[in-house]
Amino acid sequence: MPNIFNPRDLSFQLYEVLSTSALCQSTRYQEHSREVFDQMLDVVERLAEEKFQPHAAKVDVHEPEFVDGKVHIIPEVKAALDAFIEAGLPAAAFDEAQGGMQLPYVICQAMAFIFGAANVSTSAYPLLSAGAANLLSAYGSEQQQCLYLKPLLEGRYFGTMCLSETQAGSSLADIKTKAELQSDGSYLISGNKMWISGGEHDMSENIVHLVLAKIPGGPAGVKGISLFIVPKYLVNDDGSLGERNDVSLAGINHKMGFRGTVNTVLHFGEHTGARGYLVGESGKGLNYMFHMMNEARIGVGLGATSLAYTGYLHALAYAKERHQGREVTAKDPMSPMVPIIEHSDVKRMLLQQKAYAEGGLALGLYCAYLVDEQRIAQQDGVSDGVDQATALLDILTPIAKSWPSEYGLQANDLAIQVHGGYGYTREYPVERLYRDNRLNPIHEGTKGIQGLDLLGRKVTQHQGASAKALYAAMSATLQQAGSDQLKPYAEQLNSAIESLFKTTQSMQQQVPEKGVSAYLANATLYLDVFGHLVVAWMWLRQAIVAEQALSNEKTGAADEGFYRGKLQTCHYFYSYELPGIQPQLTLLAQTDTTCMDFDPQWF
């Protein structure tokens, strides 16, 4: 059962909507070409189909178990990861100088999207390792890179991110894990970490835990947080493995979904003391993490899109096959039943999923492409380019994380509904996708946190530089939508942008009178409105390309259907989705405090 993704759409997004081929004109990516990218994507597609998807249901049922202090994971997971490693993929995004493939980030994210759609649980392990590798690549010393980054990129080591503790989830300032300096310059780490994905298993030679901890005597709150490497097995200077470090598995969390990714509670330093090594400067741990957070959050959003996308394709295939009922005007009970895709309401549910899944993909890849622009400009020393891409990424990240998490989940809900009673059973994949996707509005910063980030920080930071950069990018799209067919959408989007701008201004003007708490009280609604507006923009970008392609005589019949679908889905988004923001804008413009003012005693 493939139905993992639509290669035609992925190539449309990468090469028609984005200019991924053009990236190869940069110094950074000059060794590459579209052919290389497509070969890589083909490899990934095959791996996803042959190694990842086939055990997605099995690992959900036979989830990792904690037996006699060890984690047991079904062998298909390691087999898939071995194939992933054999293809050199752990190093795909890293520089050649580090032994990597130096592929564009947008291509790497497209690959992650495919793996996520095939099997979100198994593909989490390399994503986590890549996150750890990223941090070490940016902030690790030369020796740390040699001892830990290199084997991570070779796939010999896996990595984790150890941030949360039971009493400190969203509130990382309140972590209690301690790091005490030893005479040899290392630290002894002690404390407990919660929600650690990939925290213990035997699928790699070693596990590199990146741990946030506080050095006693340091400042309170986030400024006292430092970042440490705490390997499962100590590593000797020659790279050989030493003795087991004092990191122990205290338990496994049993989640509703994402069951194949072992999620652990870890105890550090319960016995002899867990040896850790400071990364970069002390007190900068959270800064480092947040520097990587844009990419991590875009990754979460794209993962949510993966699940929405594959769910949509499963629902689409089912709707074509399943015969049930007749046209509402058909009176003859002996007439044959029609495939349910003929029913308007089923079409609506498919269209909504398509709008969310392909809109989410467009957004995720757009952000990934911005990371490439950032890297290219960085390498070429074009500081303007770096600023521009960074400004856009900053403001888009909370949206790229939260919008697909919220609406991708809704897409999965609709995929179940299209399947009727069958969709509610574990014999079909859609209920699993729905359970998996429910995590995404929670981890890597809840939806509420994303709203505060957007409204409390990103919209106003650097004198509104991010907001201005976004406005400029959107304006460029509006300019291109000049045809009779597209102009109404451009006008609608422009008017929505103006409404949001005025709303934001009105909210800001009320701060002196109503206070910052009131200003932020409906930040989640603001995020929602902003997200819909951004995805409407993504749909207009796609419609522009589709319209141009349709006017091109060379476009074949099969492609014509594809492009018409894009145009009509854009129409759907502007008719059924975008208008929904208006009532929320009204509430926001008033700085409504109905919720904030609700006395807890009244519940």
Next chain:
Amino acid sequence: MPNIFNPRDLSFQLYEVLSTSALCQSTRYQEHSREVFDQMLDVVERLAEEKFQPHAAKVDVHEPEFVDGKVHIIPEVKAALDAFIEAGLPAAAFDEAQGGMQLPYVICQAMAFIFGAANVSTSAYPLLSAGAANLLSAYGSEQQQCLYLKPLLEGRYFGTMCLSETQAGSSLADIKTKAELQSDGSYLISGNKMWISGGEHDMSENIVHLVLAKIPGGPAGVKGISLFIVPKYLVNDDGSLGERNDVSLAGINHKMGFRGTVNTVLHFGEHTGARGYLVGESGKGLNYMFHMMNEARIGVGLGATSLAYTGYLHALAYAKERHQGREVTAKDPMSPMVPIIEHSDVKRMLLQQKAYAEGGLALGLYCAYLVDEQRIAQQDGVSDGVDQATALLDILTPIAKSWPSEYGLQANDLAIQVHGGYGYTREYPVERLYRDNRLNPIHEGTKGIQGLDLLGRKVTQHQGASAKALYAAMSATLQQAGSDQLKPYAEQLNSAIESLFKTTQSMQQQVPEKGVSAYLANATLYLDVFGHLVVAWMWLRQAIVAEQALSNEKTGAADEGFYRGKLQTCHYFYSYELPGIQPQLTLLAQTDTTCMDFDPQWF
């Protein structure tokens, strides 16, 4: 962990918003009093806490298993059902003449609401049996009532409803199960039935399957469908059990939620032939089913509300206990963390749950109360009263079924979000509630089916009699909301009613030009809008009572908080929820065909 329901709210709904005590003035309920009702509710609350809730999580994990042709169910389920039966509850809603308690339907539904909130899976068994008993009570012959209804009401037999087949879910007209007349007047039933809850187990002496089947030679489509009693064990004329009938368990469906309710595939007549007995007249099977459908659908909606309600209470308790973060303006990292209920966004999520759960409860009980009015009028021979209650029930049923199913699920989604990462684990109940509730938009008529029922039938039937009855009932509420505080809501609701009326008119006027298919294309949206409007009405009804109570000097401090909460939740609904219907009304008024016109090739 109680958190099952809020007794203060239930008594508010029953005795302050509805006039449940006044029902005892009728001939039908004259033997009862509020004291009796409250005693019954106390019994139910204790049973729910002691017998139903404690194994809700266990039966989800240890779901019924199919071993050697038998169904194994954990013993706690039977223990709970035995206690239920011992309390005489299977007969609670039935007439004294039938050996029942003749309790008002609204009280029975309140009891079902409590059991559903405590353990939706286990409480499904008696609900299904009650459905079967209802049918036999209305349409069974005297002998059938003696042989099957009596033991159902005594709790010795359980019942099922066998409608769907693998190829006929929403499209019941297409069932294939056959019933062939035998010389003794009985029928031989052959065919397969799908999605049969409670289809096989050893918890009762016998199982009474009520089966839809077609008598060969009859008319095609729904007019050829008849209803049959097919017992698991044949019953001799003296009521003793005979041999096993030819009904066999072909398999168990494994669902995402509702795992404790065994859901089966049954084969009828595979071997010697399954003996069945015609209920009522041939060809009227679906009519009979639909006669009971109002109550069944109201029951599904109330079940969805149960899950929303208990999820809300769990989230509320968690939000009061869990400390995380600080006020957004607090700068001192050493200041203590606050309970998360202090955060505006958490309050918003709780308020939204409260609005959905308590709004859903108000709607479900209102409909149940209408059933009582219908029964009272029927017994007293007041045909006007019957017509009035029936008209209202007809139009409200698709909403009472679908609105809580949709928004109750959203409430459960928010309950998870309030819990953060913990809510996503199986150590907390909210993820289970969410999985359970996902069934409700599917069974007993999907949301799409409810939309077609509302817009295609109920709104227009009998020259709009149902719509007029609803308008009259709403108008009465508007009249009562004359205070300065409530008038704005009344005006807002009135204007929404007018918009909906005009929209409906506009849609109907476009039928000659655009066709019936286009008219019905967005029926699901119409249902959604209509539902929000009805629940807004339910909130205004509650606000009127709350305002009156607050102006009463005798209202104590604890109650004052309760009533203020009601008023402010009404305010929330009119500020955050009701305005959301406007964009949908715009689409509807245009008979938008974006979805209908989407060519399947374009997906």
